[in-house]
Amino acid sequence: MNSRHASLIAEIESEVRQTRQELGFDRLAPAVRAALSAVPRHTFVPPAQRDLAYANHPLPIGNGQTISQPYIVAIMSQLLQCGAGERVLEIGTGCGYQAAVLAAMGLAVYTVEIVPELAQRARTTLLELGYDQVQVRTGDGWQGWPEAAPFAGIIVTAAAPRIPKPLLEQLRPGGRLVIPVGAPEAIQDLCVYVKGLSGEVKGHRVLPVRFVPVTGGLGRQDTP
Incomplete structure (x- = not known):
């Protein structure tokens, strides 16, 4: 881990402390911190953006998509509350960085990307880095x-x-x-929804965020 990578981890930890009331931690x-430290973020960004790879903000990756802010990747990974060996689903692979962080936490990751070019690029990068799970x-x-399915956790x-109802249905009880x-x-609003043991779902808002919109069926207001 180079000095810029180490500085990024320190900045994320500081931002977590500043937002502890919203986050609940x-x-x-340790597993999230270790994963963030292990994954080389610069390998997931286009060459023209690599000088900015360890800045704590999103970056464009082409096709109108972005690689998420590292702080957001960190807190979403932690909000899942999944342990090593559990199965998780990600909707929106993008460049593959979030999937790599989840894999570095020891999770079995299934990830779906609607843009073929991004999916292939992410698949290649993840395999080259050894994230074969x-x-x-x-x-x-x-x-x-x-x-x-069922999954212990799902990230969108x-x-x-x-x-999306189909995603809730694919959560295991407690997911x-x-x-x-x-x-x-x-x-x-970044939200967390928890599926109870009898199938009921309860959710709460965590904090305000800004993401690019989903596409396909998930992005259509009129999809049943």
Whole structure:
């Protein structure tokens, strides 16, 4: 880990402390911190952006998409509350950075990306880095990945106008869905939904965020 990478981790930890009341925790879990330290973020950004790879803000990765702010990646990973060996689903692979962090936490990751070019690039990068427990699918994430369900946790890395029922159905009892909810081109709410043992779902808002909108079925207001 180089000095810029180490400075980024310190900045994330500081921001976590500053937002502890909203987050419900005041420090990074050891597994999250170790994963952030282990994953080389610069390998997931386009060459023209690599000087900025360890800045604590999102970066464009092409096709109208971004790599999320490292602080947001950290807190979403921690809000999942999943342990090593558990199975998680990500909707919106992008460049693969969030999937790599989850894999470095010891999770089995299934991730869906609707843009074929991004899906292939992420698949190649993840395999080159040795994250062979990540399975990448090209397609619309609206229906999730039913044949791999149930999942201990689901992360959606783009803003959805409402909570997708198919994803809730694919959570196991006790599982958690972490998702930004709100209109595109606006401030959204990062929310956590927890599925109870009898199937009931309860959610709460964590903090305001700004994500690019989801596309495909998940992004359509009129999708049943």
